[in-house]
Amino acid sequence: MKKQVIILAATALCAIGLSTSANAQNAPVGNATNAIGELVIVRTDGVQQRLQGKGNVPLYEGDVVKTDSSSQAMIEFVDGVTVALNENTSFKLLSRWEKDMPVVRILRLKQGEVWAKTNGGPKRFEVETPVATAAVKETEFNLKVQDDGQSILTVIEGVVSFGTPFGTCPIRTDTISYGVRGKKCTKPAATDAKAAKSWMEALRTPVK
Structure with a gap:
């Protein structure tokens, strides 16, 4: 069975590619800036680097970043995207280029939140x-990705295009939607969106 994560890339494969070039590897795509517990960064050559507390560890195309059951972390992309990882989270850093368009930053989220x-x-x-x-x-x-792969999207502000191989739904501010294997995402429902991010507030609290 083919993986279902090809959703939005399938329509433009002739003009789009995931970067594996040496130039992309040499240019940082962002930095790990804070970790509660320990953030593990696995480079493409298998070498591991770790961050504990505040820091500024460069992140590169192809890196895998992960937290364990007692860790959270914050990263900053060079183009202005901030991402926080909850406990037991792992994703790979990728990018996609399209002709005459800005680069698309991609997190391939394997597990976690x-x-x-x-x-x-x-x-x-x-x-x-x-x-x-x-x-x-x-x-x-x-x-958030559950153990069975179910994906729970909560939009705090703005609009997110939430897609599976069976269709794409626009999910708007203060709504939640579920993506499950073999189905279209669920109709957005009202929710307390700000509560969904309460887990990461400690990462934003200045150290005294």
Whole structure:
């Protein structure tokens, strides 16, 4: 069975590619800036680097970043996207280029929960899960992947295009939607969106 995370990329494969070039590897795509507990960064050559507390560890195309059961972390992309990782979260950093268009930053979320916010105007940013893809330009949202792959998207501000191989739904401010294997995402329902990000507030609290 083919993986279902190909959703939004399938329509333009002739003009789009995931970067594996040496130039992309050499240019940082962002930095890990804070970790409660420990953030583990696995480079493409298998070398691991770790962050504990405040710091500024460069992140590169192809890196895998992950937290354990007692860790959370914050990363900042160079183009103005902020991402927080909850406990037991793992994703791979990727990018996609389209002709005459800004680069698309991609998180391939294997497991766990992330909060993300774009800053300084619209950004091209996607989070892929085993069953769905969330594509954004200017928004704040929380996305959680359950053990069975079910993906729970909560939009705190803005609009997120939430897609599976069976269709794409626009999910708006203060609503929640579920992406499950073999189905279209659920109709957005009203929710207390701000409560969805309460887990990451400690990451934003200044150290005294």
